[in-house]
Amino acid sequence: MVAPPDNDVIWARSLHHAHRGSPALAGVSLGVREGEILAVCGPRGSGKTTLLQCLSGQLVPQQGEVWFNSSPVHSLPPLQRERLRHERFGWIDPVPALVPELTAWENAALPLLLRGVSRRTAKAGALEWMERLDIGDAARKRPHALVRSEQQRVAVARALVGEPAVLFADEPTAALHSADAAHVLRTVTAAARSHRMTMVLATHDPETAAVADRVLTILDGRRTGSTATPAAEGRAACSLSV
Numbered sequence: 001m002v003a004p005p006d007n008d009v010i011w012a013r014s015l016h017h018a019h020r021g022s023p024a025l026a027g028v029s030l031g032v033r034e035g036e037i038l039a040v041c042g043p044r045g046s047g048k049t050t051l052l053q054c055l056s057g058q059l060v061p062q063q064g065e066v067w068f069n070s071s072p073v074h075s076l077p078p079l080q081r082e083r084l085r086h087e088r089f090g091w092i093d094p095v096p097a098l099v100p101e102l103t104a105w106e107n108a109a110l111p112l113l114l115r116g117v118s119r120r121t122a123k124a125g126a127l128e129w130m131e132r133l134d135i136g137d138a139a140r141k142r143p144h145a146l147v148r149s150e151q152q153r154v155a156v157a158r159a160l161v162g163e164p165a166v167l168f169a170d171e172p173t174a175a176l177h178s179a180d181a182a183h184v185l186r187t188v189t190a191a192a193r194s195h196r197m198t199m200v201l202a203t204h205d206p207e208t209a210a211v212a213d214r215v216l217t218i219l220d221g222r223r224t225g226s227t228a229t230p231a232a233e234g235r236a237a238c239s240l241s242v
């Protein structure tokens, strides 16, 4: 077994996965550096969701390896994998899946409440992220009383509240109008950068992918390219000139 490079937070080698015989990943390898925002870009059905599910330990690839901070994820027993996901990873779905019986702030605070953080501290953490996402006023409402863009912001707050080491965002703005999408995307990427979170962003949209430091393109479950974005080059130039 080849050990992953030390500076890669997430490292995967030769991932293969098929859903009921239908191939989704056909040998994808990648590394994501600490604090890097990596976009995985490809058309519908190219394998983006399956890749993020394998990297985040939701799915065990049928072949290949996934490592987090130089420890194997693919070989962890289910309970340990689940714990790793809850404690170190955040996840944003394209469509928000909120608990209908809980208020917006309770939904956003769930990762902290599940970790045993006190209700008062969890509420303060959730409200802080909800304010940043411009939905502080909706804190006491239940999901059915919120419009889609508000629901998605609650889901984003829930993914960020535990300050995960790695944030996985699967088409996080696909279901939003363009103005809402731009705001949510800006907030998520700003949060990732300010908290040194590593982020893996799946998108079919090259414009969305341009917020990342690097874009990895996939097609039919295979990696077809990896390029640094102008945004990353701009940031590198700024840090050199300081």
Ligand SMILES: Nc1ncnc2c1ncn2[C@@H]1O[C@H](COP(=O)(O)OP(=O)(O)OP(=O)(O)O)[C@@H](O)[C@H]1O
Binding pocket: 019, 020, 022, 023, 024, 042, 043, 044, 045, 046, 047, 048, 049, 050, 051, 204
């Ligand atoms: N649960 C499943 N059962 C059967 N086939 C699946 C399942 N999930 C994904 N697939 C198939 O695997 C392939 C890759 O799907 P995946 O969702 O990973 O791609 P994607 O790039 O995220 O697409 P999209 O943008 O449409 O979500 C597709 O052919 C898809 O139909």
